[in-house]
Amino acid sequence: MTKSINASLMMCAxxxxxxxxxxxxxxxxxxxxxxxxxxxxxxxxxxxxxxAVIAAHAATxxxxxxxxxxxxxxxxxxxxxxxxxxxxxxxxxxxxPRSLNALGELMKVIDARRLQGKNDQPGNEAGSVPxxxxxLSAGTRNQTALVGSPVKGPLFEFAPxxxxxxxxxxxxxxxxxxxxxxxSRELATVGALAGMSGVESQLQSHLRISMNVGFDKSQLAELxxxxxxxxxxxxxxxxxxxxxxxx
Numbered sequence: 001m002t003k004s005i006n007a008s009l010m011m012c013a014x015x016x017x018x019x020x021x022x023x024x025x026x027x028x029x030x031x032x033x034x035x036x037x038x039x040x041x042x043x044x045x046x047x048x049x050x051x052a053v054i055a056a057h058a059a060t061x062x063x064x065x066x067x068x069x070x071x072x073x074x075x076x077x078x079x080x081x082x083x084x085x086x087x088x089x090x091x092x093x094x095x096x097p098r099s100l101n102a103l104g105e106l107m108k109v110i111d112a113r114r115l116q117g118k119n120d121q122p123g124n125e126a127g128s129v130p131x132x133x134x135x136l137s138a139g140t141r142n143q144t145a146l147v148g149s150p151v152k153g154p155l156f157e158f159a160p161x162x163x164x165x166x167x168x169x170x171x172x173x174x175x176x177x178x179x180x181x182x183x184s185r186e187l188a189t190v191g192a193l194a195g196m197s198g199v200e201s202q203l204q205s206h207l208r209i210s211m212n213v214g215f216d217k218s219q220l221a222e223l224x225x226x227x228x229x230x231x232x233x234x235x236x237x238x239x240x241x242x243x244x245x246x247x
């Protein structure tokens with residue numbers, strides 16, 4: 001009996017150790033995280049500003065303004081792949097209907113620009129991603145790298161399914177795709193969340209993550225003027241209020 005118990009304890013310890021090791025980033029991953037979180041030393045580019053604006057209008061379903069934003073973003077040098085990926089990622093924050101509608105509008109914009117003789121760059125497709133059985137571990141490592149520490153708490157203990165979905169799908173399936181860097185993904189997320197009301201705590205969280213991936217508060221504050229120029233004062237005010245809460 002004692003031998004059986006000891007064997008079971010050893011097996012549990014081995015499993016726990018393997019899970020822990022799986023959540024430790026490999027050396028190549030560590031190098032990738034360093035590159036993805038490198039400090040940006042210049043103001044936001046036109047492309048970066050466009051990403052936030054595109055995401056905000058897509059998240060609120062303002063198709064007319066989204067059309068303008070997509071054209072401005074493509075004129076600024078965004079690739080078709082980057083625009084498409086921003087709108088694909090959007091569904092994790094604003095839902096499938098907004099994402100699908102926005103992707104449909106992007107298709108119309110591309111067709112119209114081709115008729116105008118504009119040859120937009122296709123951009124890069126996503127490279128290889130971890131196998132499905134490894135996605136939870138990969139997403140957990142990505143989430144930890146983005147946030148700066150492991151993410152735990154009563155909410156995730158109460159609803160462990162949402163914790164798994166966040167780690168395996170959002171930070172795994174989506175953030176593992178390399179056709180959009182983490183700075184761009186966070187600007188898209190900030191834009192989407194700032195465009196919506198009632199998600200102020202999530203906006204604050206992603207502004208903090210934006211700082212973890214290499215932006216500073218002054219660079220993020222540039223988005224306020226961008227949205228004011230768009231006639232979106234409420235969006236600018238949400239960003240200002242959220243930044244004020246970050247010490």
